[in-house]
Amino acid sequence: MFATQVAINGLLVGGLYALMALGLSLIWGVMDVINIAHGAFIMLGAYTTYWLFQAGVDPLISLPISMALLFLLGFLLQKYLINLVIRAELFITLLLAFGIEILIMNLARVVWTANVRRVATSYSGASIGVGGLTIPLVRIIAFFIALILAGALFLLLERTRMGRAIRATSQDLLAARLTGTNVSNTYALTFGIGAAMAGAAGTLWSMLFPITPTMGGVLTLKSFVVSVIGGLGTMAGPVVGGLVLGLAENFTSAYIGPTFPNLISFGLLVATLILRPRGILGGRR
Template sequence: MDNLLVLWQAPTLTLQLLIDGVLVGAIYCLPAYGMALVWGVMKIINVAQGDFVMLGGYVALYVSYAGIHPMFGVPVAAAVLFVFGWIVYQLVIRHIVDRDLFVSVLATFGISIVLQQLANQLFSANVETAEANLGSTYLFGSTIVVGNIKLVAVAIALVLAVVLFLFLKHSRLGQAIRATAQNPRAARILGIETSQVFAMTYALNAAICGAAGALVVQIWIIHPYIGLTYTIRAFMIVVVAGLGNIAGVVLAGLGLGAAEQFASFLLGAEYQAAFVFSLLVVILLWRSQMLARRRLYLK
């Protein structure tokens, strides 16, 4: 807590933390948006969300090992994860679409364990990062440093989000996805193959996570066990923003990123994970308090 004084004395440091936080938070929005998509359309809470992010990171890492700039890993990771998500859907998810929500939590939790342990076996437990070598930008007479890779990553995240939004709004598949989300039975009667819509939704979500992971490995680190933190972040963002609320997802994502930066500066970096998971508990309790006040438990 001694660092609180430091923040007070050095306002540019506050700004630095805020900028870092917002840039990181922009990346959090991608898996959160994917989670909201799957949750809204298929009524499934995908606990393996963060593990898709982790896998995307490793794809970009291996792209960079091949001598190609890791930024090209973004489309590659998206493509690989799209196929991977489709396979996971066919193997497991299609069996649990009609079942209780807890079954989906438990089953995807199992998938999450499989993926993290597979990654541990295949890639080792080492902490990895892919150097983008894009230099840094200095602001205010170099009191504030922003890695250019973060700016590029945020720009890419933004472009992805806009493309996704337009895709869901205007493409045929996007419209089918939205129709299925609103009323699967009616969609089926109208001739929409809901099982295909589900498969594409889940694959699309995996692709979004994969792209996010390819960005994460360049601005930060990845390791086999990093997935759960991203799942929890995505879940928090969706809980705060609500389903189908893009502006809310962005705001909550940026807010979470900033909150984490300040928390890890004030409490020490070793408490960052503890902060994220404790924040989850607090947010859920807060939400239930709000619902109880309105006595909405029949919903």
């Protein structure tokens, strides 16, 4: 019974990890940019939801709004800033993203203060009891939204012209150019979509956890671990990685001790890099 409860806890939070990592993984896979600012985007999504909630907008309604705002931010950042150094060495783009992260985080801290805030809806804290198990309502909602968004992203990439352009750019830059893909625009779109996924993750995160301007750092790290464990280049990678990480963390916490989940998740990261350097699903890189 206890083990089942732990598994449920792990799966539910794993869904959220998956959504967080999708954006990072997409940008990484297509553009070879490790977006250190990903966590800061998640934070912005969370605060968008918080402020709209203060104005009486339900988090589930603010979800598309925070996605749209973050898409815009991501699109503009890529088009006018990151694009300037996109052909530079990995280190330069990493540094730039790091700078963006510090800038966003500190602006948020100045403007919104470092106070801990929470989105407390009328239904947060509600839960469904099934035969002795407790399933928190908000978490199950967040879990399914995460899966739906992952599915939608999959369809977008597989079935639309834009998605084909994104995949083409990722697979063979030269060929994509030769066949008339506007690479600069495609990159901006990809970055925008990645940021929008971060925005969505932020909205869901704010429904589950308290938020602060500095919450992003650890989330970037988690997204990174999930991306690597799951494998780049496939949509299913982050989903599998997220669920694996969620389950691993919760079982470690339950049976080894609450101080060990980080050891296990980074142990998983190292083990993946050694045994399956391309991730569990081993996508094309």
